[in-house]
Amino acid sequence: GDSVTQMEGPVTLSEEAFLTINCTYTATGYPSLFWYVQYPGEGLQLLLKATKADDKGSNKGFEATYRKETTSFHLEKGSVQVSDSAVYFCALSDLEGAQKLVFGQGTRLTINP
Amino acid sequence: GAVVSQHPSWVICKSGTSVKIECRSLDFQATTMFWYRQFPKQSLMLMATSNEGSKATYEQGVEKDKFLINHASLTLSTLTVTSAHPEDSSFYICSARDPWALNEQFFGPGTRLTVL
Numbered sequence: 001g002d003s004v005t006q007m008e009g010p011v012t013l014s015e016e017a018f019l020t021i022n023c024t025y026t027a028t029g030y031p032s033l034f035w036y037v038q039y040p041g042e043g044l045q046l047l048l049k050a051t052k053a054d055d056k057g058s059n060k061g062f063e064a065t066y067r068k069e070t071t072s073f074h075l076e077k078g079s080v081q082v083s084d085s086a087v088y089f090c091a092l093s094d095l096e097g098a099q100k101l102v103f104g105q106g107t108r109l110t111i112n113p
Numbered sequence: 114g115a116v117v118s119q120h121p122s123w124v125i126c127k128s129g130t131s132v133k134i135e136c137r138s139l140d141f142q143a144t145t146m147f148w149y150r151q152f153p154k155q156s157l158m159l160m161a162t163s164n165e166g167s168k169a170t171y172e173q174g175v176e177k178d179k180f181l182i183n184h185a186s187l188t189l190s191t192l193t194v195t196s197a198h199p200e201d202s203s204f205y206i207c208s209a210r211d212p213w214a215l216n217e218q219f220f221g222p223g224t225r226l227t228v229l
């Protein structure tokens with residue numbers, strides 16, 4: 001079945017550092033790809049998404065590009081802030097049927113001032 | 114974005130009792146809601162897909178008689194954990210799909226269940 005693999009955490013960085021969280025996927029179809037963020041005590045929020053190859057999703061300074069050839073959707077940010085501390089989930093969804101989400105294991109990010 | 118609420122946010126119960134968790138879409142109608150379970154430091158695992166007015170579709174390995182799902186209206190789905198045991202302790206999260214937002218799923222804040 002479809003699956004998502006994220007780099008293991010936790011990840012700890014200093015403020016203004018460059019961030020990369022790796023995500024790769026396996027899917028039989030042609031899925032949409034997502035990054036969700038879970039701040040402490042809150043529900044998951046959609047951070048960004050891409051629906052086809054070479055699409056770049058972006059939001060709040062975060063970016064991720066749908067790479068079909070490498071089946072990847074790595075999350076990047078050029079300069080992180082303390083407020084970016086959260087758990088980040090990569091996910092995929094097929095476009096047919098129930099459009100269920102399949103999540104990676106999550107990566108806990110801590111940014112120190 | 115659309116708002117999804119869950120109630121209660123946390124619950125502690127004795128082994129053998131049943132617990133009901135509510136998931137509500139507050140500002141949109143959701144024909145489809147999803148229930149997930151999240152273990153500490155692990156990912157969300159889909160338990161079931163809840164469709165308004167019909168039976169839920171359970172993922173492989175999820176006991177439908179233990180985790181009863183009812184989606185009686187377009188804004189409410191409930192998950193009842195029957196005869197709860199300590200191994201059912203977990204974080205339960207629901208999401209609701211908004212057909213007017215390109216079917217994006219909006220997530221509730223989750224319910225922490227502890228079974229003693």
